[in-house]
Amino acid sequence: MQFFDGGVCFPKGFTAHGVLAGIKKGRTKEDVALIVSEKQCNASGVFTKNLVQAEPVKLSRKHLERRRSYAVIANSGNANACTGAQGEQNALLMASCTAQALQKKGMTGVCTGDVLVCSTGVIGQQLAVEKIEAKIDELVAGLSKEGNVKARQAIMTTDTVHKECAVQTVIGGKDVRLGTMAKGSGMIHINMGTMLGFITTDCAITPDMLDEALRESVEGTYNCVSVDGDSSTNDTLLILANGMAENPVISKKDDNYYLFLDALNVLNTRMARSIAGDGEGASHLIECTVTGAKDVQSARNLAKSVISSSLVKAAFFGRDANWGRILCALGYSGEFFTPGKTSVSFKSEAGSIVVFDHGTPVNFDEVKAKEILGAKEIQITAAMEDGSASGTAWGCDLTYDYVKINGDYRT
Numbered sequence: 001m002q003f004f005d006g007g008v009c010f011p012k013g014f015t016a017h018g019v020l021a022g023i024k025k026g027r028t029k030e031d032v033a034l035i036v037s038e039k040q041c042n043a044s045g046v047f048t049k050n051l052v053q054a055e056p057v058k059l060s061r062k063h064l065e066r067r068r069s070y071a072v073i074a075n076s077g078n079a080n081a082c083t084g085a086q087g088e089q090n091a092l093l094m095a096s097c098t099a100q101a102l103q104k105k106g107m108t109g110v111c112t113g114d115v116l117v118c119s120t121g122v123i124g125q126q127l128a129v130e131k132i133e134a135k136i137d138e139l140v141a142g143l144s145k146e147g148n149v150k151a152r153q154a155i156m157t158t159d160t161v162h163k164e165c166a167v168q169t170v171i172g173g174k175d176v177r178l179g180t181m182a183k184g185s186g187m188i189h190i191n192m193g194t195m196l197g198f199i200t201t202d203c204a205i206t207p208d209m210l211d212e213a214l215r216e217s218v219e220g221t222y223n224c225v226s227v228d229g230d231s232s233t234n235d236t237l238l239i240l241a242n243g244m245a246e247n248p249v250i251s252k253k254d255d256n257y258y259l260f261l262d263a264l265n266v267l268n269t270r271m272a273r274s275i276a277g278d279g280e281g282a283s284h285l286i287e288c289t290v291t292g293a294k295d296v297q298s299a300r301n302l303a304k305s306v307i308s309s310s311l312v313k314a315a316f317f318g319r320d321a322n323w324g325r326i327l328c329a330l331g332y333s334g335e336f337f338t339p340g341k342t343s344v345s346f347k348s349e350a351g352s353i354v355v356f357d358h359g360t361p362v363n364f365d366e367v368k369a370k371e372i373l374g375a376k377e378i379q380i381t382a383a384m385e386d387g388s389a390s391g392t393a394w395g396c397d398l399t400y401d402y403v404k405i406n407g408d409y410r411t
């Protein structure tokens with residue numbers, strides 16, 4: 001499937017913008033983003049499973065009970081988490097001032113409940129929401145089809161690169177577009193959906209089917225990513241569908257639904273890989289695929305266990321083909337497999353090598369293995385003979401820089 005520029009602005013009817021409000025001292029680039037649809041959207045979202053949840057997570061959950069939305073506002077530099085009643089009011093104020101600004105622009109149908117709110121940054125400090133209020137009119141005035149560039153910058157924290165993409169498919173003879181942007185580099189573990197992610201589409205699809213597609217896609221994409229084992233208080237993935245493609249409305253799991261799901265999976269897989277590859281301090285993207293598992297969920301869990309292992313991550317940083325750590329991680333995954341019928345191999349642009357074959361160590365070329373593990377992207381394959389299912393997960397290596405970045409993150 002072909003990728004397009006434009007991110008969240010690629011689908012019909014969506015615009016975006018980003019401004020610098022100065023939420024975190026010393027920041028010189030945009031830190032508040034806004035995404036708006038000219039038509040009211042069907043909307044859905046998935047959120048962190050952490051019991052400690054940020055105020056914007058709570059508010060967006062509440063607003064999504066209506067399953068409708070016009071806009072998403074997001075800030076970086078402050079998580080607005082563990083901030084009590086004042087934090088609750090600050091999140092609500094972000095939504096209400098956005099709605100008011102859109103009303104002044106002529107979108108009279110927008111109410112506070114139509115605005116979803118996201119925040120990312122330091123936990124436990126009150127958000128200077130007055131700085132966002134002061135910039136809200138400028139934020140709305142700057143909305144454009146090119147606004148994805150500043151919006152994608154505004155959500156970044158320790159990210160080293162922006163993360164966005166867009167795709168197009170044909171449903172019922174109509175071109176249907178999907179666009180996304182996401183942020184994520186640290187505090188990332190496979191326990192919900194994503195870090196902060198925003199998906200826009202002009203597909204005509206019912207709220208039930210939109211929610212079903214999002215949750216189905218997340219299981220094999222975002223929920224198969226781990227950078228450091230920490231699940232954030234703010235993890236949120238939102239999807240808005242305004243129907244402006246004018247395709248036949250998707251209201252059941254028919255061929256059109258699966259065309260939409262396929263496009264959504266392509267989009268989310270691209271983002272999952274981007275997040276894993278941009279893990280804090282990372283020098284390698286690690287992809288682990290398990291084949292021959294008893295079922296898909298088992299395959300995914302086995303792969304997740306490998307890429308979540310700190311010892312596996314450290315070995316890949318050192319370019320050490322320590323396959324024993326991979327077998328160990330598979331073994332404590334909680335999933336059944338037969339070690340004696342399992343093989344492990346490594347692959348990258350530098351070549352491929354088998355290091356463990358049907359339960360038996362292989363006398364492999366250590367120099368060649370180190371060369372393979374020196375590439376930016378590395379693939380691990382754990383081939384089993386317990387079934388016909390496969391699953392993939394994505395992670396990164398564990399480096400000295402990860403400790404440096406997180407040693408003084410708050411200050």
